[in-house]
Amino acid sequence: MDKCKKTVVVGVTGGIAVYKALDVISKLKKKNFDIHVVMTKSAMEFVTPLTFQTISQNIVNSDMFSEPRAWEIQHISLAKKADLMLIVPATANIIGKVASGIADDLLSTTIMATKSPVVFAPAMNTNMYNNPIVQQNIDKLSKLGYEFIKPDSGRLACGDIGDGKLPDTSFISGIIESMLYDKKDLKGKNVLVTAGPTLACIDPVRYITNKSSGKMGYCIAEEARDRGAKVTLISGPTKLPIPFGINHIGVNTNREMLNAVLDNFDSQDIVVKAAAVADYKPKVYSDIKIKKSEDELSLNFVKDTDILKRLGEIKTKQILVGFAAESNDLIKNAEGKLKRKNLDYIVANNITAVDTGFASDDNKVTVLSKTGEKLDLLKMSKRQLARKLFDIIDLA
Ligand code: CTP
Numbered sequence: 001m002d003k004c005k006k007t008v009v010v011g012v013t014g015g016i017a018v019y020k021a022l023d024v025i026s027k028l029k030k031k032n033f034d035i036h037v038v039m040t041k042s043a044m045e046f047v048t049p050l051t052f053q054t055i056s057q058n059i060v061n062s063d064m065f066s067e068p069r070a071w072e073i074q075h076i077s078l079a080k081k082a083d084l085m086l087i088v089p090a091t092a093n094i095i096g097k098v099a100s101g102i103a104d105d106l107l108s109t110t111i112m113a114t115k116s117p118v119v120f121a122p123a124m125n126t127n128m129y130n131n132p133i134v135q136q137n138i139d140k141l142s143k144l145g146y147e148f149i150k151p152d153s154g155r156l157a158c159g160d161i162g163d164g165k166l167p168d169t170s171f172i173s174g175i176i177e178s179m180l181y182d183k184k185d186l187k188g189k190n191v192l193v194t195a196g197p198t199l200a201c202i203d204p205v206r207y208i209t210n211k212s213s214g215k216m217g218y219c220i221a222e223e224a225r226d227r228g229a230k231v232t233l234i235s236g237p238t239k240l241p242i243p244f245g246i247n248h249i250g251v252n253t254n255r256e257m258l259n260a261v262l263d264n265f266d267s268q269d270i271v272v273k274a275a276a277v278a279d280y281k282p283k284v285y286s287d288i289k290i291k292k293s294e295d296e297l298s299l300n301f302v303k304d305t306d307i308l309k310r311l312g313e314i315k316t317k318q319i320l321v322g323f324a325a326e327s328n329d330l331i332k333n334a335e336g337k338l339k340r341k342n343l344d345y346i347v348a349n350n351i352t353a354v355d356t357g358f359a360s361d362d363n364k365v366t367v368l369s370k371t372g373e374k375l376d377l378l379k380m381s382k383r384q385l386a387r388k389l390f391d392i393i394d395l396a
Contacts, residue, residue, distance in 0.1 A: 006180045007034045009082040009114070011107045012052065014042025016157040017089035017123035017166040022047070024088055024121075025055050027173035033180070036078060038062065038107045040094070064106045075106055079113035084180055087111070089123035089166055092134045098146070099137035117179060119147040121172055126162030149175060171244060178226045178245065186390065187228030192268045193221040194261065194275035194307075196236035199252045202299065203286040210276050213359045214238030216323070216382050217274035221246055223386035224270075232268075234260045236275060254278050254304040261307055265318070270393065272321040273308045280304055312342030319393060324348045331366065331374070338368055345369050345393065355379070367392055 008028055012021050025035050035056040039049055049060035061074060087094060087107075094107065098118075103109040111118055120141070128134060129151060138148055149172055152165040166172075195217020199207040218240050221233040225245050232247045234257055242248045249264075251257045254277055265271065280301035290297070308322050322343045324334035327350070334348035349356070349365045356364045356379055364379040367389070377388060 004182065005032060005034050006083040007036065007081050008176060008180070009036045009038060009078050009085045009110065009116075010056070011085060011087040011090075011094070011111065012037060012039045012043040012047075013087065013089060013091040013094045013107070014040055014045060015089040015091050015123050016046065018043055018046040020123075020166050020169055021088045022051060022055050023169040024086070024172050024176075025052070027169060028176060029056065031173070031177055033176075034058070036061065036081065038078065038110055040105060040107050042091075042093075061106055064109065075109040076113055078106075078110045079115075082110075082114050082116040084116050084176060085111060085114055085118045086121065086172075086176055087118065088121040088172060090120040091122075092124055092128050092131070092137075095120060095122060095134060095137050095141065099140050117145075117147060119149060119176065119179070121149040121166060122151050122164070123166035124151075124164050125158055126156060126160050126164040129164040130162070147179075174244060178222075181226035183226075183387075183390075184228040185395075186224055186270075189224075189229045189269040189395070190232070190267050191221075191224040191229040192232045192234065192261065192264055192271045193217050193224065194234045194257060194273045194277075195221065196238040197276050198236045198254050198257055198278045200278040200281040200301075200304070201253060201285055202282050203288065203290045205289055208278065208282075209236075210278070211358045212236070212238075212276035214240050215359070215361065216363060216385070217272070218243060219382040219386040220272050220274055220389065223383065223390060227390060229270075232264050234264070234275075254281065254307070258305050258307050258310070261311065265311065265314070268318050269395075270319045270321065271311060271315075272389075273311070274323050276325060277307055278304060279306070306341070308343070309341045312340075315342065319344045319395070321345045321347065321389070321393065325351045327352045331368070334366070334368055338370060343370065345389075347389065 036058050037052045037056050037060045039062045053060045097108045098111050103112040152167045153163045154165045155161050156164050196214035197210045197212040199209050201207045221231050222243050225231045234249045249260045281304045283300040283302045320343045324337050324346050326333045330348050334346050338346040346368050347365045356362050363382050363385050367375045
């Protein structure tokens with residue numbers, strides 16, 4: 001087996017959301033995790049083990065006392081094998097059993113015997129979920145270090161509306177992937193990332209903006225989160241979903257981004273400014289909608305704040321990383337910005353390339369450092385580039 005392959009033991013308990021566990025497992029399989037499923041008796045009333053066996057590509061475990069398929073004691077070997085245990089869906093019953101120290105079937109004994117992190121994804125009727133006994137059990141287990149993925153609110157299978165719905169399966173698999181990410185070198189670090197465009201407003205309905213999709217900044221924020229950092233993402237308007245586990249602050253204008261960045265700057269270890277900030281704003285903002293009374297319309301613009309330059313002036317311990325979006329003289333312009341803005345690193349990208357840059361999923365950049373290093377990187381996905389970037393940043 002692949003040496004770096006991580007093992008997730010998935011405990012499946014008997015709730016109607018059982019079918020969604022299949023999708024979580026399928027997503028984790030696609031990310032190359034080794035999955036071993038343990039089903040409770042009631043889970044098997046909903047879906048047969050064969051379905052889980054096919055999706056996980058491993059024998060499904062359910063019975064403590066079934067014919068031994070190996071010499072090992074099953075719950076102990078599963079408990080040891082697990083890099084992480086995910087209980088999905090987690091019923092009030094399994095949460096209650098673990099909280100009370102009851103180990104009377106294969107799943108509860110495995111949870112009791114493991115030293116790996118255990119993550120519960122509860123899904124149940126809203127009255128059950130909000131029952132103080134269940135809440136006390138969750139509270140008790142959380143204090144003991146067990147993790148809980150909070151259920152969503154919405155229409156439940158029983159027709160009730162409220163808390164108790166299993167969150168989106170990509171959200172659950174994303175959390176597991178993040179917890180098992182191979183690098184955790186940013187643990188204890190604070191990382192601030194800016195992303196997306198800003199708007200320069202003309203009147204209450206009109207603005208000028210740019211083509212930034214925000215993808216690069218979001219990938220950087222997610223990479224930092226997965227490596228263990230506490231991440232603040234200050235983002236202009238984008239179409240991207242808000243990443244989990246990140247302090248996301250939405251802004252529109254240069255001024256709003258500036259204020260949010262300054263409010264959070266002092267505590268940061270690394271600041272990456274991937275946002276495409278508007279350099280100019282209309283000299284006069286019209287409080288009322290501009291009417292089309294004239295044949296021509298002229299607008300005068302004034303320079304707005306260079307946020308990164310401001311940060312370069314006030315930085316203390318922070319490692320400052322900027323981006324240089326260039327259409328010509330890439331390196332020369334990027335070097336100029338590196339010096340002018342007092343940066344530690346600058347990521348130079350050619351925005352005229354068709355298959356990389358702004359809205360693309362890929363990027364091809366050169367990273368320059370204040371100590372004179374110049375690293376030409378191959379074309380790669382924005383997420384790979386984010387990984388590379390934190391590999392390059394010297395935290396010493
Ligand atoms: N930046 C900023 N505030 C601005 C403009 C840019 O913080 N008002 C930051 C960007 O987030 C980026 C870096 O400065 O990290 C360089 O941005 P870029 O648009 O490439 O360059 P500019 O400084 O705006 O210079 P020019 O438009 O002349 O290329």
